[in-house]
Amino acid sequence: MKCAIDIESRDVEEMYINIDPIQAGGRLTADAMKAAISFADGYSVCDNCRSPFRLDYIQNPPIAQFHADLAAWLNMDTARVVPGARRGFQAVASTYVEKGDPVILTSLAHYTEFLAIEEAGGIPREIPKDAKNHITPDAVAEKIEAVIREFSKTPPLLFVDHVDYQFGNVHDVAAITKVAHQYDIPVLVNGAYTVGIMPVDGKALGADFVIGSGHKSMAAPAPSGVLATTNEHAERVFRTTQAKGDVTGRTFGIKEVEMMGCTLMGVTVVGMMASFPHVKERVKRWDTEVAHSQAVIDALLSIEGTTVLSDYPRQHTLTRVDTRGSFDKVAQQHKKRGFFLSSDLKKRGIIGVIPGSTKVWKFNTFGLTEKQIRHIGESFVEIARENGLNIV
């Protein structure tokens, strides 16, 4: 069925269980869908924009209150909605990083962190991960010392991922920020895989900036996200424009430079807002989500030759597995080659594993029902059994 000329309707969430690693936490709630129907037009939230004409001051819909609620929920002082976590990285890097500055991030960092640094003229320097795919406070201290030796100056910013996108491992951010602060380096915590799906307390983490992704983890339309900070940094990162037209003499009120004025002017912010009450509730059920993840992993591990590359037992719903000793052996003989796995899963109503992947791949079980979780685990085992793999 087409929803417009040449555009097929997207019905994969209705037809299948979707375990795509990046899509699980961004699936809309029913309320967000309703809000999207109502606010789909372009500048839809601007009907009641009044002086001082800025998104975070709009009372109807209650966007101003939403900003205050977001900050409080993250235990930070101030928040702004941004068009995706990456735009939050960009705003902070643009504020703190000068051309030629070294900026520290981790060897598990998302590529958009590199791009934010690059755009600001900074030079990225990576903290190595350890053998267990963790970023340790000791490694952070060593890297800071090495960078200071290399550049003869202290980095103006350090990025750390609360949970990394490669393994879905939870990193000891509180200990890492403690180290960075000993060198007076502000820390940006990338919460793209945490804010909105598990409890996040910015102050407890020692974060100077907490950045979340609406479309990855807050059940919101893309592109959306949140940049939250402390009073110490708010004035700088949310500085207002001083620009003045030399011909017209125009000035631009209290528009914030890094936000390019207003950020999410329609369906994105209203989608975030509509999901927010549900998001606040669902993070309280994080233990259940982790248990679901564990159940699927245990089913996979019952297939001889399968290993988990992420932390085990699981502490997150995003998991990286190695099936070179199981499904990939099947692929070598199978007429569909590596595509047999995604094909067999699809027959059972499961999508989200990259077609052709049978070696090392990721999946995310977030937001599924108990019954759906059981179906996934049983399906992996059935596929293994049908293809002659041993179940242990």
Next chain:
Amino acid sequence: MSKRAVDAVFQALFLLSDVRFLLRETAPGHDLDEEQKKRAATTLEKVKRQVAILEEELIR
């Protein structure tokens, strides 16, 4: 201007969004349990009422 018709369109779309959400919750088999069937029946009945309002306001 028919505020009643406009409200009925939105209400019907919102109710159908609830049905859409039910399809997601029960994918891929869509085997609804008794509680879900009851919820679906109630919602669809409400949709019919909104469609009736639209017919009244726009066609008759």
